[in-house]
Amino acid sequence: MFFRGVYYKSQNYMEVGIDIVNIEEFKTKIGDGDALLSVFLDSELKSFTGFESLAGVFAAKEAFFKALGRKIDWKDVWVKKSDTGKPQLQTNATDYNIKLSISHSKDYAVAVVLIEK
Numbered sequence: 001m002f003f004r005g006v007y008y009k010s011q012n013y014m015e016v017g018i019d020i021v022n023i024e025e026f027k028t029k030i031g032d033g034d035a036l037l038s039v040f041l042d043s044e045l046k047s048f049t050g051f052e053s054l055a056g057v058f059a060a061k062e063a064f065f066k067a068l069g070r071k072i073d074w075k076d077v078w079v080k081k082s083d084t085g086k087p088q089l090q091t092n093a094t095d096y097n098i099k100l101s102i103s104h105s106k107d108y109a110v111a112v113v114l115i116e117k
Contacts, residue, residue, distance in 0.1 A: 017067030019059040026055040056102040059111035
């Protein structure tokens with residue numbers, strides 16, 4: 001960014017993670033109760049019903065791990081809906097500003113996570 005002819009470099013920078021999930025494969029691999037409970041919190045299972053939505057939450061967690069640069073426990077990161085219904089990714093692992101976008105179609109769910117450090 002230029003400010004009065006002087007180059008200004010922000011102290012903050014962004015990390016980006018993206019993940020895409022085939023919904024049918026997701027359903028086959030994680031379809032039983034034990035696998036669901038190892039990845040999702042009870043609150044996520046109540047808020048996001050159906051494999052299409054859960055595949056989006058799964059993609060969000062994977063995208064977060066990629067942006068973070070390391071994997072943490074599945075239940076240490078969670079997705080909840082804001083008052084307007086927009087998904088929000090939260091974790092106790094970091095206090096960074098996290099942005100999330102999830103989309104899904106008939107066959108795929110995709111998520112993008114931006115972490116401002």
